[in-house]
Amino acid sequence: MFGMLDYRAHKLYVILFFIPNFLLGMFHLIGLPIIHYSIGVAFADERIFQILISLAAMLIIESIWAIVLISVISKTFEFLFELIVDVIPHDGRTKEEAKLVVWNGNKAIRTLHIAQHPRAWEESVLEEIPANDWVNNIFFRGKIVFRLLVVYEYYLDAPETPFTDTEVERILDERNLKPSWQENVFGNPQIRRALIGYSFLLFLFLLHPFG
Secondary structure, eight states: OEEEEHHHHHHHHHHHHHHHHHHHHHIIIIIHHHHHHHHHHHHOSSHHHHHHHHHHHHHHHHHHHHHHIIIIIHHHHHHHHHHHEEEEOOTTOOHHHHHHHHHHTHHHHHHHHHTSOGGGOOHHHHTTGGGGSHHHHHHSHHHHHHHHHHHHHHHHHOTTSOOOHHHHHHHHHHTTOOOOHHHHHHTOHHHHHHHHHHHHHHHHHHHOTTO
16 A cells, blocks of 8 residues: 555546446446336336336336445445555545545545635636536536636625525525526536436337337
8 A cells, every 4th residue: 555645546546447437337327227128128018017117117226226336336446446545635635525536536626625615715716617517617617607706706795694505595596697407407417317317218118129
């Protein structure tokens, strides 16, 4: 085992676990819908019952998959990596924050930065926040940066105001700057992955390759 600063350890983590993480992602997007569809086809002959059974299987299997992914696979990756590397927190981060940086790199660093009180924000970091997600970076970059700058300037002028999610929503709502439904849906990686997976399952229902 050797010591390595968290942001440098992230590069090693990507090298070691890129292929396993990529395969897990493909299994989630493609493998799981195929399994859901196959269960419906295996247990029913009528199309409507095949679809209903597939949807029931989807609810059960995806719940189990989420538990396995979080409690088993992720913990296994973490255990194996820590056998090799002793992660050293950098820039005043805690050990838990350092782990987030190892798994997510600059995305985690930027996220931890804006989790601080806005008076501690740096404009250069705010301009890079949309880079946390490629869809946000391409389609909503200007809106996100402008929204963050408004919150930043508000708290510079009113530092006594509590920094809470409710207060930030109020600030944005008063200025008609709350995210649109398109940004909330397509700019959210979890929702986007779910839409892709469900769309592929719908495609299987329509194509019916195992019928």
